[in-house]
Amino acid sequence: MNSKLLPWQAKLWQSLAGRNQQAHAYLLHGPAGSGKRELAECFAAFLLCRAPVAQQPCRRCTACKLYAADTHPDLIRLEPEEAGKAILIASVRDLVERILQTSQQGGRKVVIVEPAEAMTTGSANALLKSLEEPAGSTIFVLISHQLSFLLPTIKSRCVLQACPLPTEQESVNWLQEQQPELSVEQCRTLIALASGAPLYAKKLLADDVLTVRDQVVNGVKQLFKQQSTPSELAVAWAKIPQELLFDWFCQWAQLILRYKITEDESQLGLADMRVVLKFVASKAPLERLLETQDWLLEHRQKVLRRVPLRADLLLEGLLVRWQALLPR
Structure with a gap:
């Protein structure tokens, strides 16, 4: 899987990759369509890389090649089985069993959870102990589009990283690069309809x-x-x-x-x-x-x-x- 930072994420990246010591759990939160998943994937690639260079994955080591092929055994993604549905307690229990196992590549294990608010109360509680004391060198990256929906106990166990929307001009520039057939005015309209979220605007365009x-x-x-x-x-x-x-x-x-x-x-x-x-x-x-x-x-x-x-x-x-x- 290819991962690429979005143009407005430079400061966010520094807040994550530039840390002297990585935390065991992060919670990326902000409006849907602001690029949190893209940031999380880039961060996962960085954390899994065995020889990062200048706060970037080297893209040459075995871990990077496995990530690029979307076959890295130590990267786990926890999502609802169907869009819009809940993350069930059985899925969380399966995840906990997996992270208790030894890392297959001998490095970190990374878990991406999206959207974190899709966890039921039971599934969120099932994750608490692992969030507080992750097995081995596991790092959790939770993504939330509705931070207020999360249990306080989940939020308190993570480093919270706000992911704000880009400026309107940054959004328009990005959307026009993605969809060069659109006029500036059409891009502005789509960005407005998406409440300023450029990735959501691109999805809305695809949905007519x-x-x-x-x-x-x-x-x-x-x-x-x-x-x-x-x-x-x-x-x-x-x-x-x-x-x-x-x-x-x-x-x-x-x-x-x-x-x-x-x-x-x-x-x-x-x-x-x-x-x-x-x-x-x-x-x-x-x-x-x-x-x-x-x-x-x-x-x-x-x-x-x-x-x-x-x-x-x-x-x-x-x-x-x-x-x-x-x-x-």
Whole structure:
């Protein structure tokens, strides 16, 4: 497997590879799509290398060649069996058994856990002793997109390394290098839709997010004009990821509240919703806006935590509250 640092990760790399003595467990945390997994893979390659040079893996030793081929026996990745599912206690117990064994290459063992918040309470507790006293020379690298979801006992056993988003310009430059067919304006739009996360923006592009965005924006306008009902839109949006919808509606609620206080049109977000948001801000009672925002944030957390909810009823509830922002 090839691993390459992203352009904005130089300081993060120095914080990890530049340490005089490596810790037994690290927790990389920050927004999804900021490049934490790429950083973790680079760090794993560095830790496994038998002859690093200038804080970089040599890429010539046996360990480096095994890593590049994705066959290094002392690199263990712990992930959910299916995306969006939990990391089960059985998987953690299997991991603990593996790290108790002697290193096959005679060096370190490295364990990457992503996303760490996918561990159930039981699986997280099963990992605690190994995190506190790793067998042999094992180093854990945990990755979290939602740090608040992790047990305090997990966080307290790791060196916490924040992985912030790059600047907008760094994100745009990187995305345009990756997708040279895109204009600067298209890159800026995608970065905004991804809340500043460049790798997430690239994924959204692959998922045709610009078409989805048009569908949702047009649906909101139809809702306010009473050309579509909440139940009709809930059916039409059934295949759109709930995380994406809740991200957008939470952003819109925040932008409406900000404009209601500041009346600064430059802070109304992307052009496709500015007129709508300005209109809602002029009509919606502040108390109702605050109630709607609280509901959105509460249910966004449930969506992120994968709480089992009926998708159609959840979306319909969202749209009923959104429509009710405008008094009849």
